[in-house]
Amino acid sequence: MNYLQEALIEAFKLIINLDRELLDVVTTSLRLSVTSTLIAALPGILLGIIISRNNFGGKKVINVILNTLLGLPTVVVGLFVYSLISRRGPLGELDMLFSIRGIILGQIILILPIIIALSRNAIHDIDDKMYKTAISMGATRLQQFKLLLAEARYGISGALIAAFGRVIGEIGVSMMLGGNIRGVTRTITTAMAMETNKGRFGFGLALGLILLTIAFLVNFGVYYLQAGESSV
Amino acid sequence: MKKGLFLLFILTLLLMVSVIPVAAEERLVMATTTSTENSGLLAELLPPFEEKFDVRVDVVAVGTGKAINLAQNGDADVILVHARPAEDKFVEEGYGVNRRDVMFNDFVILGPKDDPADIAGMKDAIAAYKKIAESKSEFISRGDDSGTNKKELSIWTKAAIRPEGSWYLETGQGMGASINVANEKEAYIMADRGTYLAYSGDIELEILVSGDEILFNPYGIIPVNPAMYSHLNYQMAMALVGYITSQQGQKIINEYTKYGKQLFHPSAILPENIK
Numbered sequence: 001m002n003y004l005q006e007a008l009i010e011a012f013k014l015i016i017n018l019d020r021e022l023l024d025v026v027t028t029s030l031r032l033s034v035t036s037t038l039i040a041a042l043p044g045i046l047l048g049i050i051i052s053r054n055n056f057g058g059k060k061v062i063n064v065i066l067n068t069l070l071g072l073p074t075v076v077v078g079l080f081v082y083s084l085i086s087r088r089g090p091l092g093e094l095d096m097l098f099s100i101r102g103i104i105l106g107q108i109i110l111i112l113p114i115i116i117a118l119s120r121n122a123i124h125d126i127d128d129k130m131y132k133t134a135i136s137m138g139a140t141r142l143q144q145f146k147l148l149l150a151e152a153r154y155g156i157s158g159a160l161i162a163a164f165g166r167v168i169g170e171i172g173v174s175m176m177l178g179g180n181i182r183g184v185t186r187t188i189t190t191a192m193a194m195e196t197n198k199g200r201f202g203f204g205l206a207l208g209l210i211l212l213t214i215a216f217l218v219n220f221g222v223y224y225l226q227a228g229e230s231s232v
Numbered sequence: 233m234k235k236g237l238f239l240l241f242i243l244t245l246l247l248m249v250s251v252i253p254v255a256a257e258e259r260l261v262m263a264t265t266t267s268t269e270n271s272g273l274l275a276e277l278l279p280p281f282e283e284k285f286d287v288r289v290d291v292v293a294v295g296t297g298k299a300i301n302l303a304q305n306g307d308a309d310v311i312l313v314h315a316r317p318a319e320d321k322f323v324e325e326g327y328g329v330n331r332r333d334v335m336f337n338d339f340v341i342l343g344p345k346d347d348p349a350d351i352a353g354m355k356d357a358i359a360a361y362k363k364i365a366e367s368k369s370e371f372i373s374r375g376d377d378s379g380t381n382k383k384e385l386s387i388w389t390k391a392a393i394r395p396e397g398s399w400y401l402e403t404g405q406g407m408g409a410s411i412n413v414a415n416e417k418e419a420y421i422m423a424d425r426g427t428y429l430a431y432s433g434d435i436e437l438e439i440l441v442s443g444d445e446i447l448f449n450p451y452g453i454i455p456v457n458p459a460m461y462s463h464l465n466y467q468m469a470m471a472l473v474g475y476i477t478s479q480q481g482q483k484i485i486n487e488y489t490k491y492g493k494q495l496f497h498p499s500a501i502l503p504e505n506i507k
Binding site for chain 1: 275406434
């Protein structure tokens, strides 16, 4: 018990004093997660719309594959991308392993299915009438796209937030592709694993608290968006 | 409208943090073991080198087996590891060149106070391993192909025992995590002294066997052969070898202490010759 108390006290001290190492790790994590979410957003939403709004052969198969990929284990993505970007792999020339870019590539692959599937659902759920009216009035493709985005904005924002939540809390991709390099690719989760391994539970716990806070803020954002929806 | 502004604000904030600075710095990738990185030594040893040569050393801390594997794939420029037979094989196969001794410390055998295998105070690690196996006392193995794991397996081989059965548990995790498992299960484990010291305040396990020659734990540094991969930063890797085995590097290793104890002993230059 005493042990947990000590760790908690150290954790709060680190957070209150804005420990540099701690800040470094937190900003790296935020930067990575935001970047991968933003990059994955456009293709993800577009594909979600295409799948939802078009009927084509093999659509069922695609949906099944997509739903399977939702729970993609991070180590599988890590291993797959590792074999691609290792010097012996086909993309070895790009020098991406153990760099920020490597992690981002892995994270994009990890969350693309989430964004596609959730925006597909969001588009699927909106009222068809308005969309059909718009088409009958001769809306261009771009106008149709904008309309869909506007109608499904809460669902799509939810998709992006879910994707962000997935990447900020994942460790498999960051560890395998980033290598937990101090000051460069060390993220909240890889630092937690390492510090715990070193016996510095206070530091690990401080990071855990920060991760929880971020998760709370993200969920608060979701709640805020949903509240917005019900007041419309 | 208010909501739109709020969203815009959040989005701008996100974009601001997401801007990635373009690193124009030269970089050197060093694959090493968790024990060296976790000890904090590298944070003292590397910055003077980075400053002098205007280079960023990216330390990837994995087990020795993985570090060698990364180097073989051309994913590291230089390795700092501890498993002499594997290092020699690495050089013989042409992957590594110009290996140098850097430093050493030692392994210790930890166990619970009541010591069911009755090995406390023994000087012979092989005999101690035999007693653990005979009494079927729980033993925790890293099981992760790390330098420590390789050493542990080599001792079992010398004891002519194939460790298996319900008493032999492989964690597949790092040293610290494995010590924790051993502590919770009141089992025996072999650990490097540095990691043990880091944990000594929080665990019940004690050092039962130490000082055997077989428990000697030397570290070597090996640049990856530039003939293998053209992109390797061989020049800088050699500069790092030069620095770590120089007076300056060896002095930092010699003077590095944690928990009031010296963790590593320099071996490129004899301690008495370090100025």
